[in-house]
Amino acid sequence: MRCLAAIFLTLLLIASAQSQGEISKTNLPSQLATIAKHLRKAQSTKSLTERKSEILKARKLIAKMPPSLLTYELENRLNKALSLNVKTKNANMLLNEATEIAENANKLLMERTAKVDPEAAKATLMRVLSDPEFRNPWEPILKLLERLEKPLVRFLNWLGRVFSWFGAILRPVFEWISAILQAMGVWFWHWLQLLMKISPILAWTIIIAFGAIVLVSLAYAILKWWRQRQKLVAESVIAEKLVMPEQLLKEAETAAKKGDYLTAIRKAYKALLLSLDRIGLIRFREQRTNWEYLAEIQRKAEPNFVRQFREITHTFDLCFYARKFATAKEYTTVRQFAEELLTRALPTLSSSSS
Incomplete structure (x- = not known):
């Protein structure tokens, strides 16, 4: 495929040079043949010095040729090959392309073919370059952006x-509101100046009283909001405690039968926390973290129970927060611990609650 591209590129270069009168068919074929010979020798030799020498010889011959697109493309590839390590893969590819261009140009000129139509050659080259080997991988995205440009x-x-x-x-x-505020400001300033002339004490008394009313109103609004918030929190706590651990375990088992082990673990772990709240080891709140519960349990429960709860909490965090794939084994571990806790009494769990 790259060979075909080199051939069509050669057609374009020769056609362009011929149209500008830059190619003399009397001596150019022999020069191109010599250039191709040097380049083939440079590719076949294993010596780095000989390879550079052959490339330089070819470049000198190109410099003696009339300037044209053909000579420019050849010289450009040889300069790039010399700037790289001439034994690298990229340098070999450039030398191969330059050799093919020189040989194909020599063949076309030797055969005295008819003048190449640049437009036809360009169309053929574009058809070859549309092959997936030369296609831009971002082209579909660019086309989509072009289609979206006008609607956007x-x-x-x-x-x-x-x-x-x-x-x-x-x-x-806004202009009406601004005018009202401006009028109010002018009115307030007028009366303030009048009061200051009549009695400065009276003016300052009114200002202080007005400020106190504003502060009291603001404090009342904040207090009212805080009481409503506390009421909502209390109601949510009551609603949380109305959920029975036994019911959560049933829902967890239903989810496990459907294969949704993540939901099953979440419900079983919540049943465990509600059981701990029931026996007084923790105070269950939705906004508290699992490690806050662990810290509370460490102050009240036996070390063995603390270790078991830490392992269960670690399993829950891995599945629910780290998005580890939940399995039936992990669900069974959490559920068994929750069921055992429901059957235990406080004295067997806590060292001393006095």
Whole structure:
């Protein structure tokens, strides 16, 4: 495929040079044959010095030829090969391309073929370069972006018109609000100056009273919001505790039968936490972390129980947060620990709760 591309590139170069009168068919074929011979010898030799010498000889011959696109392409490839290590793969590829161009150009000129149509040669070359070997892997994405360009521009223009329309509607409203605030400020300043002239003490008393009213109103609003929030938290805690561990274990078993072991582990672990809350080892809250529960248990429970709870918590975190693939074995481990806890009494779990 690269050979075909070199042939068609040669056709284009010769046709362009012929159209500009830059090729003399009397001596060019022999020069091209000599150049191709030097390049073939450079490719076959194993000596780095001989390879460079042959490339330099070929380049000198090219320099003596009339300037044209053909000589430019040949000299460009040889210069690139010399700038690289001439024994590298890329240098060999450049030498091979230059050799094919020289040989094909020599063959075409020797055969005295008819003048090549540059447009036809270019069309053929583009057809060859459309092969997957030469195709740009980003071409589908670029084509998609080109298709999306016009719709995106239209959308942005429409969005700009929408904002302009809203601005035209809201501008009078903001101007009206600004005028009202400005009038209020002027009125307040007028009366303040009048009060200061009548009685500075009275003016400052009014200012302080007004500031106190604003602060009290703000404090009342904050307090009211805080009480509502605490009420919601208390209601959520009550709702959480209304969920029975036994019911959660049943739901976990249903999820496990469907193959959803992640959901099953989550429900079994929550049943475990609610059981711990029931016997007083922890205070269950949705917003608390598992390691906060572990720290609380370490203060109240026996070391063996703390170790078991730490292992179960680690298993839950790996599956639920680290997204480790949950299995039936891990679900069974969490469920068994939760079921055992439901059947135990507080004295067997805690060292001393006094």
